[in-house]
Amino acid sequence: MDNELIVFLLVCIPLAGSFLLPLVRLISEETRNLTALLLVLASLVASLFMMPVVLTGETVTVQLAGVNLFYADKLAVFMAFVSSLVGSIIVLYSFGYISHYEHRDEYYFMVVLFLGAMMGLIFSRNLLALYLFWEITAIACWRLIGFFRDRNYVVKADKAFLVTVFGALMMLLGFIMIGTQTGSFDIGIIKKVLAGKHLPNIAVMLILLGILSKSATVPLHTWLPDAGVAPSPVTALLHAAVLVKIGVYVYARLFVASFDIDEIWHTIVPIIAGVSALVSAGAALVETDLKRIIAYSTISQLGFIFLGLAIGNNIGIVGGLLYILMHSIAKGGLFLCAGIVEQNAKTKDITRLGGLISVMPITAISFILCAFSVMGIPPFGGFFGKYMVIAGALSGDKMFIAMLFLVGAFMTIIYLFRVFVMIFLGESKLSLQNIREGSNVMVFSVALLAMLSVASGIFIKFPFDFVQSAVRQMTGGLL
């Protein structure tokens, strides 16, 4: 098959297919669920197909009506693979989770649209197309956060929408600045026109506002913990597969792979990320709402990813990309476990939970395995990501920033253990009689993510080699 066609289908199958889901519902509930899964799997399969293609060093550009619309290189395929992998597991999990609630048509429609828009964003070669997909995700996310139509929840959804759209509009201003300066919105053409010159600092700052708001970094982060009111698979989607990874991906795409930025940003962004990692780690240690804790943990770990990408050397960039993969898998697992706990124990307050390991052992073990990966303990995948990121900071001679993150890493261990202990160990404050393990498909999903966390560490060679060659391509063969 034609490579251009594969990339085109990779994006368009979920994007267009999502609109058909409410129609497929007319056949049967199960058919719609399976179709939703198949649409996301199509992206996964397509990104797998693209892997050998891009590994040869080839890049694919898809033209539509004379405009360079999509562009596939190693970075894009890597990201598409991560998102669609975790995305499909989350959709699978939804079969069990969402069957308890109303508005299932809308749920599947929005989730698949969300993932489709993510794919579009990943492969966009045009800044305006990127902005377009960016806003589609914002709309889908707004609908999904307020999925339980409680008035209070809708306010939180509005907050998430307003903050991210504020950031997106700033980013659009930045894009327009670049567009008027270079005369094009095509990333490839802009790169040629700039020819190694730096982007104007104002434009970088504006785009950074968009990135930081989407990737929930201090001080634009508070919408993310609030978004915990969404159904658990949605929060998993926001944290692991799609939403917050958009920001770091666009950072990698624009500021690492495409354009040169001023040296000063290699210090500013790590410091913002470090403050973000610390502030949110502290918040995670104090909070008592299960999903808010994991949300703060995401903000904290995104700091590590930003540190790696922004530190300005290849070790750090490799670490940042690896950590995107590892964090997606592990954090997805944590949220899905939280979903099982929440749905079966009917509460998210960790002070009221306890001793659940005796009634939901598989969930408990999956939770701790995913937590080990986020803490960065070998043989779990997170270890390599975290090590490379900190090693990157140290080889950039940024001792102070590395120390900031070291404290962040200490706190990570402490707050994740605190959550685990308070939910799964000790004496239960609830009656455990009515609490059971989640449905088979849900438990299977979390166990799968836990297994993937282990496997990605033991077989680190494969992601490592791929990411290394991606970084080599991004930084222009400097390695």
Next chain:
Amino acid sequence: MIPAYIKIMPIIFPVFAGLAVLMLEKKRNEIMCAWTCFIATAINLLLCASMFGKEWDLIVPWGGMFDFNFSLRLYHFSSFILLASAGFGFLISLYSFSFMNGKEKINQFYSYFLITIGLVNGAVLADNLIVMLFFWEGLLLTLFGMIVIGNKTAFRTAIKAFIISGIADLCMMVGIALTIHLAGTMSMSEIHLQISSKTAAAAFLFLMIGAIAKAGSMPFHSWIPDAAIDAPLPFMALIPAALEKLLGIYFLARISLDLFKIGTNSLLSTIMMTVGCITILLAVMMALIQKDYKRLLSFHAISQVGYMILGIGTAVPAGIVGGIFHMINHAMYKSCLFLTGGSVEKQTGTTDLTKLGGIASKMPITFVCFIVAAASICGVPPFNGFFSKELVYDGALERGRLFYFAAVLGSFFTAASFLKLGHAAFLGKSPDDTAHIKEAPLPMLIPMITIAALCIFFGVWNYFPLRVFIQPILGEHRLEGHDFAGMPTNVMLIVVTLVVIIGSIMNHIWGAEKSGSGLGAADHIHDAPLLHTIYDKAEQRMFDPYEIGMKFASWLAKVTMSIDKVIDYIYNVVVVEFTYAFTGFIRRLHSGSYALYVVWSLLGTLIVVLYIMRKI
């Protein structure tokens, strides 16, 4: 040429055996688990013994860039540690046969046991720093697992152990990243750095934190006494007493001998010696007042690490040889002591010293093993501990009287606390219902006897371990022509040691008479003014670095949480209020008054006209 699959056998064989044990269903296959573990450790011992004295490398690419290879290196030092840990693994798995019988979660215990041995072998063999860190940090998992399967409250201790070790391991990770950055290579055998910059000193300090924390030195020690109560006993004899000491001191010796060159006049050497002395003294003072067999031993497991760190920290040949010799000696007598504690626990059902007493005649073999091991740890000639301690003293004296004095004072209290322990547990009045107590079963006795015999062997024939195992580690040029085998040459040191031991015995007799029991023999120290208040606070864990650290973490968390709350307040209140105020203002302007609207329009027109005329 040894094929690669044989070379990685010491790592993957125990790990896979461990995973296989985990699969066994526990109820039916209790004996199967024990046998599998026993056979696997026996095979591991044979493998490691067959590797002793050989040298080879194994390099498998693990990820092309940054020369990230899965590389192993067997040479004298690593093969020695490999052999020692395999030996302890074998003996303690034999011991566990009887001890763990009938306990819960037995399959998990044996599984973690085997995986631990595999990971230790990996960490010792690794030549690539990242590969080493991979195995080293992997031990956190089995550490957590082995403690958590203990009694009901064991999970708290397990978490404490995990957090303390995890933080130390993260420090080591930073140290490794810095070292690789400075050296430009990950291969340990190629790194020889000078401490020439602050970065290099920081790298060494971070690596040192990892090494001494693994060995259980202060301030990373406080989980060990808790684990002594909560965790299964063979765990204590295997991991904190033997394997972690071997691994931690192995790495400390590697970094201060190979990776970095620590000179005798350097600040880093003084730091190491100070840490060593503080650990010796504080931990032994705590050991002195314990009233539980296992908890008392666990404080000695901390205290003795001080001698090893002190020895290696002196950076003179006698001290380094003494430190490494003390490592292997300590692993022997301390695991033997824990094993005697295990037999007492198994046979009497308690390790509380207030409930024990007079069991020497009921358990004579255990008692003899205890005496041998206790004499070793106290440094009584001619047992092994005597010779290694003399070497450490020799090195410490060369560097400064203060360090020597601290080390000797530590010995005084060590002897005092073991006299108290032996007196309270084995001699003295026996409680009423001791008639049923019998000697421990054979699988528990064999390991104890073997290790006790080795303690005597390593003492009397100390030229064998010194010349075969330890002195070659330093190599000819670093030994500077010394040979430390045989009796210590400095007579003054021996006299001081003997005086200290006799003093300690007299102190014990005096204390026991004063208080009327062996258990109370140290009460006069416990109740001394000033010391008493400090002891009370220490018993309440006021000085526990873990508790202090946790308090600091929760303080930091509260501070950052308030920052977060302020930011959230801006979104939730400030922005919203501002928007309301602004729109309210605009709304009030739309008052419906035509006159006012006309004025607005005229003003607007004026501005437009002025703009067109380029006046503004």
